[in-house]
Amino acid sequence: MNSNRNRNTLSIDRRTLLKNDPVEKLKRMIEIREFEEICFNLFAEGLIRGTTHLCNGQEAIAIGVAASLEVSDYVMCTYRGHGHALALGMTPEKVLSEIMGKKNGSMNGLGGSMHLSDLSVGLLPTSAIVGAGIPIAAGAAKTAQYKKTGGVAVSIFGDGATNIGAFHEGLNISKVLNLPVIFICENNLYGEYSPLASTTPVKDLATRAASYDMRNCIVDGQNVDEVIEIVNTATEYARNNEGPTLIEMKTYRYSGHSRSDPATYRPDGELDSWLERDPIELYNKALISQELIKDNDKDKIIEETRKSLLKVKDMVANSEEPDDNSLFQNIYSD
Amino acid sequence: MNNDSDVILMGEYIAAAGGPWKTSEGLLDKFGPERVIDTPIAEMGFMGMALGAACTGLRPVVEIMFVEFLGVAIDQLSTEAAKFRYLSGGELSVPLVVRATTGAGLGFGAQHSQTLESWFYSTPGLKLAVASGPQTAYGLLRSAINDNNPVVILEPRSLFANREELVRGDEGIVPLGKSKTINEGNDITIVGLGSTVESIKEASKEIDSSSEIIDLLTLIPWDKEAIIDSVKKTGRLVTVEENPLSGGWGAEIISHVSSKCFNELKAPPFRITAPDTHIPFNEKLEKKYLPSVSYIKDSINSYMIKNEVPETWWEKNNE
Numbered sequence: 001m002n003s004n005r006n007r008n009t010l011s012i013d014r015r016t017l018l019k020n021d022p023v024e025k026l027k028r029m030i031e032i033r034e035f036e037e038i039c040f041n042l043f044a045e046g047l048i049r050g051t052t053h054l055c056n057g058q059e060a061i062a063i064g065v066a067a068s069l070e071v072s073d074y075v076m077c078t079y080r081g082h083g084h085a086l087a088l089g090m091t092p093e094k095v096l097s098e099i100m101g102k103k104n105g106s107m108n109g110l111g112g113s114m115h116l117s118d119l120s121v122g123l124l125p126t127s128a129i130v131g132a133g134i135p136i137a138a139g140a141a142k143t144a145q146y147k148k149t150g151g152v153a154v155s156i157f158g159d160g161a162t163n164i165g166a167f168h169e170g171l172n173i174s175k176v177l178n179l180p181v182i183f184i185c186e187n188n189l190y191g192e193y194s195p196l197a198s199t200t201p202v203k204d205l206a207t208r209a210a211s212y213d214m215r216n217c218i219v220d221g222q223n224v225d226e227v228i229e230i231v232n233t234a235t236e237y238a239r240n241n242e243g244p245t246l247i248e249m250k251t252y253r254y255s256g257h258s259r260s261d262p263a264t265y266r267p268d269g270e271l272d273s274w275l276e277r278d279p280i281e282l283y284n285k286a287l288i289s290q291e292l293i294k295d296n297d298k299d300k301i302i303e304e305t306r307k308s309l310l311k312v313k314d315m316v317a318n319s320e321e322p323d324d325n326s327l328f329q330n331i332y333s334d
Numbered sequence: 335m336n337n338d339s340d341v342i343l344m345g346e347y348i349a350a351a352g353g354p355w356k357t358s359e360g361l362l363d364k365f366g367p368e369r370v371i372d373t374p375i376a377e378m379g380f381m382g383m384a385l386g387a388a389c390t391g392l393r394p395v396v397e398i399m400f401v402e403f404l405g406v407a408i409d410q411l412s413t414e415a416a417k418f419r420y421l422s423g424g425e426l427s428v429p430l431v432v433r434a435t436t437g438a439g440l441g442f443g444a445q446h447s448q449t450l451e452s453w454f455y456s457t458p459g460l461k462l463a464v465a466s467g468p469q470t471a472y473g474l475l476r477s478a479i480n481d482n483n484p485v486v487i488l489e490p491r492s493l494f495a496n497r498e499e500l501v502r503g504d505e506g507i508v509p510l511g512k513s514k515t516i517n518e519g520n521d522i523t524i525v526g527l528g529s530t531v532e533s534i535k536e537a538s539k540e541i542d543s544s545s546e547i548i549d550l551l552t553l554i555p556w557d558k559e560a561i562i563d564s565v566k567k568t569g570r571l572v573t574v575e576e577n578p579l580s581g582g583w584g585a586e587i588i589s590h591v592s593s594k595c596f597n598e599l600k601a602p603p604f605r606i607t608a609p610d611t612h613i614p615f616n617e618k619l620e621k622k623y624l625p626s627v628s629y630i631k632d633s634i635n636s637y638m639i640k641n642e643v644p645e646t647w648w649e650k651n652n653e
Contacts, residue, residue: 074390107423117422124389125421132414135379139386139394146342146368147391165406169379176374330424331458333482 008120011089012071015121018087019067022292025224027301029059029280032083034305035092036255038313039082039099039113043259047317048100052113055083057254060279061186062087064227065154068235074122074140074153076133079114080186080253081126084156089121092309096316103320108329110322131161134170134183141174141181141238152180152238154231160191162205171246175212180238182231183246186221188253193261206248214246221249222279225286335365338393341479342369344380345397354399355435355494377407381432385415385484388430389422393479398434400446401488408453415484416459427482433475436464437529437576438613438624439492447613447620449528449577451553454486455586461485461510462554464528468498470551473508481510490529490576513557515564519544522570522638525561525587526550530574530625537630543638553583558590565591569600572634574625579607579646604643606633622647 017024036054043052055062062083069075069088077084085095090106098105099113106117114128124140127133137155144151161167162185174181185205189196202208209216215237219230227249234245252274256263280298287293335341343349343358343365349372352359362370373380377398384394398404404411411432418428438447454462461483465471471489478485500506508514513525516535521543526534527550538545546564550556565571571591573584584605592603606625614620629647636644 074386076386105423107421111421111423115421117425119422119425124386125418125426127414127421129409129413132382132409135382135410136386136389136414138379139383139388140390142383142387143390143392146387153386165376166378166382166409169374169376170382172374172376173379173383177371330420330422332461333419333427333429 008118010091011118011121014091015066015071015089018063018089022287025063025067026280026283026287026293026298027305028087029063029224029283030298030301030305031092031309032056032059032062032086033280034302034309035082035086035095038096038309040255042100042313048113050112051258051260052099053080053258054255055080055253057274057279058186058188058221058251059083060224060227060283061184061221061249061251064224065156065184065231068228068231069122069154070151071121072149073151073235074124074137075156076124076137076140076153077126077156078130078133078158079126079128080158081116082113085116085118085123088118088123090116090118090123092312093316094118096312097319100316101321102316103322104316108322108326110326131157131164131166133157134161134166135173137181138170138174138179141179142177144180150239152182152235154182154184156184156186158191159185159187159189159196159205160199161185162208163191163200171209171212171214171244174244175214178241178243180241181244182234182238183244184231185246185248186251187248188251190253190257192257193265195265204248206246209246214244216246216248218248218250221251222277222282224279224283335361335369340391341393341395342371342387343395343397344371344373344384346373346375346399348372348397353397355491357397377403378410381407381410382414384430385410385418385428388415388428388484389418389426393429393431395431395433395479398432400442401434401436401450402445402448404432404434404450404453411484411486412454412457412460416457419483420459428484429482430484431475431478432484432486434486434488435491436488437490437492438620439529441615441617441620443615444612449488451488451577451583452581455553455583459484460554461552462488463510463552464488464550465490465493466526466528466531466549466551467493467496468500469506470508470549472500472502473506474510474551476507477510485510488528492529493532508551511552511555511557513551513560514549515546515560516549517545517547519546519568521545521568522572522634523548523561523564523568524634525571525573525584527553527575527583529576533625533627533630534574536627537634540631541634543634556587561587562591562594566595566598569598570637571599571603572606572637574606574630575608576624577608578610579605580610582607601637601641602643604637606630609646609648
């Protein structure tokens with residue numbers, strides 16, 4: 001039996017819209033930012049259990065990657081994955097339901113913040129193990145190569161993952177087998193609580209591809225157009241049977257590693273200097289200069305998005321819990 | 335592989351060299367390098383790749399040369415593959431087969447001789463079976479390839495030299511989750527797994543009681559019904575395991591059976607195992623380590639006469 005892809009048309013429609021409309025890209029970056037704000041508050045209020053890993057500051061990567069891929073391509077991302085899930089097409093209702101442990105979540109509330117998935121838009125189950133998705137994406141690429149689907153697989157991971165064995169083993173085997181896979185490293189300068197330099201001997205992680213004679217490049221991860229351009233180039237290579245690419249995207253997470261981390265280890269002024277290159281503001285300026293939106297449109301979008309997400313929040317907060325018998329569901333396939 | 339072009343093989347030296355255990359000889363020529371893949375010595379990487387391929391439409395069969403090498407791939411097997419269906423909210427299946435060779439007796443030393451069923455035994459989402467000879471190796475593998483879940487098949491190395499007439503095709507399939515009664519008897523139920531099945535058969539020739547010998551075959555899920563039915567008939571149960579005493583599968587079986595049919599037991603069930611120590615290279619000591627035919631025979635004969643659990647050989651040595 002092949003993997004089945006439930007046709008989740010809501011997710012697919014959201015993805016199509018994102019691909020085709022520049023203003024939608026801005027809206028969706030704002031959606032991610034506002035969504036994370038809501039998550040932060042829900043955790044602070046004790047309304048969400050466990051842990052969460054916010055991605056505010058990294059929205060351009062999520063949107064740029066999703067806008068460059070087809071729904072038939074596969075994506076493995078990490079536990080810092082709310083943004084990617086929303087960008088790929090999952091609705092805020094679906095994602096927040098999962099984060100709040102509700103029945104309507106993608107895993108019926110049994111997965112939580114770190115385990116989002118939606119096969120209708122190619123989002124494979126999100127692993128909470130650093131680096132684990134890298135070889136798994138290689139395997140999804142093997143299927144595409146073997147079945148000649150023309151599809152690609154994308155693995156998205158953080159800077160810290162480039163020190164784990166799965167990264168090196170995954171890159172190595174992908175290059176040896178010339179697999180149609182794109183490795184995207186979101187280098188946000190911190191592996192959990194550690195500044196990159198304290199754990200990693202190289203500053204530019206893209207250089208690690210040299211060990212595998214793999215095409216590689218460094219991109220400004222705050223610039224959504226640049227992200228789209230480079231991911232499109234890499235997917236073109238992959239679709240033309242020209243093998244894998246490692247892309248390092250320089251970015252910054254505005255929050256700490258997880259809910260319990262206030263990020264006091266960051267040097268003074270570092271956050272401010274990154275805020276000056278905020279991905280949403282950069283893209284807003286670009287759209288204004290292209291006369292696609294007006295000066296005050298962004299504020300309106302923010303207000304509308306916030307309003308609509310708060311509605312979603314109330315709806316999800318009052319929605320059903322999973323049934324007791326779901327404890328035993330989806331352990332084995334028939 | 336003839337029947338289903340989605341089945342691919344992956345492992346170290348399995349293609350060009352025909353496999354370190356010669357279990358894939360000729361397959362590269364027949365099916366080509368797209369389907370018969372020599373991997374780097376990087377089990378974490380190729381196990382992850384096999385999972386990624388399995389959940390997107392292929393049916394990979396991975397060979398692990400020595401079960402110990404799964405140690406570096408266990409994240410991909412237990413933490414990823416076993417949970418991927420669950421983590422996808424039931425959208426994905428993971429038809430992945432992992433074959434690994436196990437066991438002592440051939441002088442491979444401490445790191446290439448273990449059985450390690452216990453590494454996987456408490457992982458829901460996996461299935462786990464152990465072959466006890468050529469037919470069960472063939473039949474369990476066929477079942478595993480047909481199964482839509484990650485299945486680990488352990489193959490005792492010490493049996494690789496065994497030869498028997500093989501029933502091929504669908505008739506040769508050995509179902510997962512079912513034990514096989516090798517010999518019917520009335521006085522004692524003896525449960526073996528993998529390499530110990532042969533030893534039990536050999537020992538039973540000199541056991542004075544009527545022995546019901548059961549080859550357990552699958553550990554996840556194990557055949558509770560058959561074992562309980564047998565113990566209800568015989569009233570006595572012994573498990574014979576090739577692994578250290580602590581944490582072995584026999585403990586689970588005896589615990590379950592004792593709580594389900596305590597009143598029907600005529601004597602306390604017991605386990606024959608190896609001691610809690612590492613596996614030695616020296617031939618004399620390696621033979622001592624393994625539950626030998628004579629140790630099985632002596633333990634069971636003593637148990638039947640005295641109706642009490644015999645001391646292990648290492649307890650006797652310490653006296």
